[in-house]
Each structure stands twice: as structure tokens, then as C-alpha cells.
Amino acid sequence: MPEGQVSHRNAIRFGAALTGRELVRVDAPDPRLADRGIPALLTGDRVTAAEAVGKHHLLRFASGRVLHSHLMMSGVWRLMPVGRPPRPGGMMLALWTSSHVAALYRCPNVRLLEPGEPLPRGLRATGPDLLDDAVDPAAATTAALARLEPTREVGEALMDQRVVAGIGNVYKSETCFLTGIDPWRPVGGLTAEEAAALGAEAARLLALGVSDRGPIRTWRPPDAPPWARERTWVYNRRGRPCRRCGTRIRSRGQGDANRTTYWCPTCQR
Known part of the structure; x- marks a missing residue:
């Protein structure tokens, strides 16, 4: 993808x-x-x-x-x-x-x-590219989210390429999990620190994906071989235990495009 x-x-x-x-x-x-x-x-x-x-x-x-x-x-x-x-x-x-x-x-x-x-x-119409060397991902994401309707959901907003560019469905779910932010929260409820963390983490994962030169990989146990199929924290893991707390991962469609969002209801309150 x-x-x-x-x-x-x-x-x-x-x-x-x-x-x-x-x-x-x-x-x-x-x-x-x-x-x-x-x-x-x-x-x-x-x-x-x-x-x-x-x-x-x-x-x-x-x-x-x-x-x-x-x-x-x-x-x-x-x-x-x-x-x-x-x-x-x-x-x-x-x-x-x-x-x-x-x-x-x-x-x-x-x-x-x-x-x-x-x-x-x-x-x-594309928003700031989080991998552009001239862009500060944390600051750009904070500013972009602050301009949105406060009722828009975080996960849906991150997927909107007019807000910030580069985040797709996998990185959306993984970024929200790794920052501990519920993707269903309204953007108006985010603190500036939380918005900045979303931008910084998404940029880190995207940069890792550029250098990794393979399928998206956001998680891998230290002893796993490079070809290990387990690659994500929550994405595509519906019903399986959270890697941090053991709670079963949930998923459902989000936004007008109904793209599937994955999250841990315990780690992302």
C-alpha cells in the first residue's frame, strides 16, 4: 500500500x-x-x-x-x-x-x-510534506490541525493530504497508537504538545520507511529475521492482543472514505 x-x-x-x-x-x-x-x-x-x-x-x-x-x-x-x-x-x-x-x-x-x-x-492543494527537509513536522502538523474544524476526528484528519502530506492508512493507525492518542478524538481536544507529537512520530515512521526499502515496518522484535511477517503495532491486527497491554485491537471504518482504523482502546484513551 x-x-x-x-x-x-x-x-x-x-x-x-x-x-x-x-x-x-x-x-x-x-x-x-x-x-x-x-x-x-x-x-x-x-x-x-x-x-x-x-x-x-x-x-x-x-x-x-x-x-x-x-x-x-x-x-x-x-x-x-x-x-x-x-x-x-x-x-x-x-x-x-x-x-x-x-x-x-x-x-x-x-x-x-x-x-x-x-x-x-x-x-x-497538498499540505506540508512531512518528509520535506524544509518542513518542521511537529510545527507544521500543530498549525495544520489547529486550522481545522474542531470536531474533525484525528484519524480522519491525518489521512487528509490537504492537511499534511504523506500519511496513509497504515501510518495513521501506527502514529496514533505510538503517541497514545485515540484516533476518534476531535482535533479540537488535542493539546499543542499532542499535535506536535503526531507530526514528529509520523515523520519518524515515514523516514524509517524510506530507508527500510521494503513493506511498511513499524514493529519487529529484536530477534526477528528481516523477512518476519509481523511488522506493525496495531494495523491489520483486529482481535489480536495489543503488544503492550494485551487488550484486543479494535477496528472500524473512519471518514468519508471509510478507511479502516485500528487502535487499542486501553493504550489510546
């Missing part, structure tokens, strides 16, 4: 492998992309930057064009050396340089912007 750690991880990897390189070949098996002439427009262009804003991916080119993608729930970018061609199943787009190929799979939201064309409205 791609959250902000995936876009930032990809930006680092793509920046190192693709920046300064010319695209020698562009494949667009998806007719929606092929019909827009993307292969002809991008072949021969040079990648100048790979960026992440929250969950959004941006590839910038010397022509001024920008390839914007948002992986939503099912999309994935893969980067591999040219000697290991990408698998065709589900592939929508493949960008080839002389050394690497970046392939996009099952992405419901991808668009090539022409030079000077404004970024998509959803990206322009």
Missing part, C-alpha cells in the same frame, strides 16, 4: 539512476497513454529531476515537460537495469535510458504535463 515513504524512496532511486540521462526508448502498452503520443513526446528527452510531494511522483524533463503520477492503492513504479527487462503484465509505461528502465504498473493516475502547464489541482 503506497504511502509517502514510497514516493520519496522512488525519488531518491530515480534521481540517482535517471537524472541527466536521455530516454532512448519509451513504451506505452496502455492505449490511454499511447493515444496521447507519450512515447513520441518523451523519446530523446532528458530527465532533469525526480521529485516527491506527499504521495505524488514527479519526473521533470529538459523539454519542460513533467510526468506526474499518483499510485493510489494499486500502482507501483519499478526500476531495474536494462539487462533485466520489465515484466509486461500490468505495465502501463516504461522509460528506458542506456542503463536503466523505469516501469509503471497499474497506476490509475498518470499524466504528462506540457511545458508551463500547471500541476494538477490535487497536488497544488
Whole structure:
């Protein structure tokens, strides 16, 4: 499930492998992309930057064009050396340089912007990115939550990318648990210290996810091997005992999107 750690991880990897390189070949098996002439427009262009804003991916080119993608729930970018061609199943787009190929799979939201064309409205409305080096996560989250309707629930607010960017469903539940905050509390009932703790903890977990280079991992016993399947404190653990107090973890849908929130009713009063 791609959250902000995936876009930032990809930006680092793509920046190192693709920046300064010319695209020698562009494949667009998806007719929606092929019909827009993307292969002809991008072949021969040079990648100048790979960026992440929250969950959004941006590839910038010397022509001024920008390839914007948002992986939503099912999309994935893969980067591999040219000697290991990408698998065709589900592939929508493949960008080839002389050394690497970046392939996009099952992405419901991808668009090539022409030079000077404004970024998509959803990206322009994105709140402070908690992984942006220029952002103080604690201060930004405190300020953002203070501007909301005081009756909004904490868990729902953290998932709103217009509030702060990068937190998805897993990090929402894990952040609330690790700060001891009930995700059903209204944001108006938070102290400034609690709001700051939410931002700081979410940023810590996201940064860990960038460096971990695998599925989201917020919990692991000291003696567990790297491939251990147990990875979270509360997420996806409904009915199982809390790792701290033994109370059974609860879950139910939250917000307009009805995304499932997990929490411990004892540790998060």
C-alpha cells in the first residue's frame, strides 16, 4: 500500500539512476497513454529531476515537460537495469535510458504535463510534506490541525493530504497508537504538545520507511529475521492482543472514505 515513504524512496532511486540521462526508448502498452503520443513526446528527452510531494511522483524533463503520477492503492513504479527487462503484465509505461528502465504498473493516475502547464489541482492543494527537509513536522502538523474544524476526528484528519502530506492508512493507525492518542478524538481536544507529537512520530515512521526499502515496518522484535511477517503495532491486527497491554485491537471504518482504523482502546484513551 503506497504511502509517502514510497514516493520519496522512488525519488531518491530515480534521481540517482535517471537524472541527466536521455530516454532512448519509451513504451506505452496502455492505449490511454499511447493515444496521447507519450512515447513520441518523451523519446530523446532528458530527465532533469525526480521529485516527491506527499504521495505524488514527479519526473521533470529538459523539454519542460513533467510526468506526474499518483499510485493510489494499486500502482507501483519499478526500476531495474536494462539487462533485466520489465515484466509486461500490468505495465502501463516504461522509460528506458542506456542503463536503466523505469516501469509503471497499474497506476490509475498518470499524466504528462506540457511545458508551463500547471500541476494538477490535487497536488497544488497538498499540505506540508512531512518528509520535506524544509518542513518542521511537529510545527507544521500543530498549525495544520489547529486550522481545522474542531470536531474533525484525528484519524480522519491525518489521512487528509490537504492537511499534511504523506500519511496513509497504515501510518495513521501506527502514529496514533505510538503517541497514545485515540484516533476518534476531535482535533479540537488535542493539546499543542499532542499535535506536535503526531507530526514528529509520523515523520519518524515515514523516514524509517524510506530507508527500510521494503513493506511498511513499524514493529519487529529484536530477534526477528528481516523477512518476519509481523511488522506493525496495531494495523491489520483486529482481535489480536495489543503488544503492550494485551487488550484486543479494535477496528472500524473512519471518514468519508471509510478507511479502516485500528487502535487499542486501553493504550489510546
